[in-house]
Amino acid sequence: MPYVNVRITEGNVTAEQKREVIAGITDLLVRVLDKSPDSTFVVIDEVPTDNWGFKGTSVSELRQR
Amino acid sequence: MPYVNVRITEGNVTAEQKREVIAGITDLLVRVLDKSPDSTFVVIDEVPTDNWGFKGTSVSELRQR
Amino acid sequence: MPYVNVRITEGNVTAEQKREVIAGITDLLVRVLDKSPDSTFVVIDEVPTDNWGFKGTSVSELRQR
Amino acid sequence: MPYVNVRITEGNVTAEQKREVIAGITDLLVRVLDKSPDSTFVVIDEVPTDNWGFKGTSVSELRQR
Amino acid sequence: MPYVNVRITEGNVTAEQKREVIAGITDLLVRVLDKSPDSTFVVIDEVPTDNWGFKGTSVSELRQR
Amino acid sequence: MPYVNVRITEGNVTAEQKREVIAGITDLLVRVLDKSPDSTFVVIDEVPTDNWGFKGTSVSELRQR
Numbered sequence: 001m002p003y004v005n006v007r008i009t010e011g012n013v014t015a016e017q018k019r020e021v022i023a024g025i026t027d028l029l030v031r032v033l034d035k036s037p038d039s040t041f042v043v044i045d046e047v048p049t050d051n052w053g054f055k056g057t058s059v060s061e062l063r064q065r
Numbered sequence: 066m067p068y069v070n071v072r073i074t075e076g077n078v079t080a081e082q083k084r085e086v087i088a089g090i091t092d093l094l095v096r097v098l099d100k101s102p103d104s105t106f107v108v109i110d111e112v113p114t115d116n117w118g119f120k121g122t123s124v125s126e127l128r129q130r
Numbered sequence: 131m132p133y134v135n136v137r138i139t140e141g142n143v144t145a146e147q148k149r150e151v152i153a154g155i156t157d158l159l160v161r162v163l164d165k166s167p168d169s170t171f172v173v174i175d176e177v178p179t180d181n182w183g184f185k186g187t188s189v190s191e192l193r194q195r
Numbered sequence: 196m197p198y199v200n201v202r203i204t205e206g207n208v209t210a211e212q213k214r215e216v217i218a219g220i221t222d223l224l225v226r227v228l229d230k231s232p233d234s235t236f237v238v239i240d241e242v243p244t245d246n247w248g249f250k251g252t253s254v255s256e257l258r259q260r
Numbered sequence: 261m262p263y264v265n266v267r268i269t270e271g272n273v274t275a276e277q278k279r280e281v282i283a284g285i286t287d288l289l290v291r292v293l294d295k296s297p298d299s300t301f302v303v304i305d306e307v308p309t310d311n312w313g314f315k316g317t318s319v320s321e322l323r324q325r
Numbered sequence: 326m327p328y329v330n331v332r333i334t335e336g337n338v339t340a341e342q343k344r345e346v347i348a349g350i351t352d353l354l355v356r357v358l359d360k361s362p363d364s365t366f367v368v369i370d371e372v373p374t375d376n377w378g379f380k381g382t383s384v385s386e387l388r389q390r
Contacts, residue, residue: 001249003133003171003202004118006224007303013228015115019126020227022118028219032212033203039249041133041171042118043072050275053264053282053302054196054234061279066184068137068328068366069313073163080310082162084321087313089158094136097150098143104184106328106366107313108267119131119169134248137368145245149256152248172248173202180340183329183347183367191344198263198301199378210375214386217378236263236301237378238332261379263332268358277357284353289331292345293338299379314326314364 001039002029009059010046018044066104067094074124075111083109131169132159139189140176148174196234197224204254205241213239261299262289269319270306278304326364327354334384335371343369 004025022042029035049059069090087107094100114124134155152172159165179189199220217237224230244254264285282302289295309319329350347367354360374384 001171001204001247001254003173005200005202007198007200008224008228008230009196015123015125017227018115018118019123021223022123023121024223024227025220026118026121028216028223029201029203032215032219033208035203037121039169040119040121041131043112043133044116044118045112046116047303047305050278051304051306052196053278053286053304054300056283056286056297056300058275058279058282059196060275066139066182066189066366068368070135070137071159072133072135073159073165074131078163080318080320083310083313084318085162086158087318088316089162090155091313091316093151093154093158094138097147097154098138100138102316104364105314105316106326108307108328109311109313110307111311117131124131145253145255148245148248149253152253153251156248156251167251170249170251173242174246174248175242176246177368177370180343181369181371183343183351183369184365186348186351186362186365188340188344188347190340196301198303210383210385213375213378214383217383218381221378221381232381234299235379235381236261238263238372239376239378240372241376261334261377261384265330265332266354267328267330268354268360269326273358280357281353284357285350288346288349288353289333292342292349293333295333312326319326 002035002041004042005045006042007045007047009049009052013046067100067106069107070110071107072110072112074114074117078111132165132171134172135175136172137175137177139179139182143176197230197236199237200240201237202240202242204244204247208241262295262301264302265305266302267305267307269309269312273306327360327366329367330370331367332370332372334374334377338371
């Protein structure tokens, strides 16, 4: 019964892409770890770029450089 | 000093229900584990149904079936 | 389909107490939010006291004062 | 720059299987979301079965039924 | 390659303050643990006060007292 | 009342270094965001290098290259 949390920066990710990520991770855990899709959760969090820090500053700032 | 994170799908949860969840979990940890309410955090995250995957697809998709 | 993560400091929590916490939180979410126990996960993390910080120092240190 | 956290119950998962999970999720995020492997973290947590609750009890208890 | 998640209550935190938090935590991990800024993520989550529980009730409620 | 979770790879981090990380993050949140140390938690998770994925493989594997 896996719980998977995918955290990414916000920005135009479609519902279709989210379903592909969910399906792909679920299939992988079924195939590699013999988990059941019926007890697998995949939760996607989209984080504003002001709130995601990398290399000591925000992604918003990094993208303006 | 427990930290509890409750993650649920979005959808019309009232402030009153949230307070009931917070109070109920805090009381439980006081009673079973002898924790203090003064150092107990309960954080509720409401996740859009497009972003919550179950059984290999999104909850949005599951609900349309 | 809730996912609940309970984080506490390590120290002699029994399997029976863990089951009480799991049962209590599951019942609460069923009662208050009308969730199903069949899709409710409760995951307990026990954290060493050196690794839990509070009031600017570790819990190990706080307990020696 | 995604961060992915995979939480599963403990039990004989090999280093090879972990690498397969890491590679599979990374490839998926590259392919579907155009992310870079150089800024993708995948962290696997293995949780004791006494600490993982499902259907209102622990997985340890569920497996004994 | 640290991943740091900072969770705070919502309320007028500026982009500048977020950058200060990101820079400060990154510098600290470089200095104390010899980590590289190029593989350090800091993610800030801002939580509505109705959703943050403390002392057995919500922060929204605590602030009205 | 912030909750901060620091996740790093396992490997000889001392109790003293952990206290420095806890103190440093707490001071930063007091200074930048005017938070109170009395309601600030900092939790450090040390993750085995087999379980931490980066650039599509495990850190254990990366270090052997």
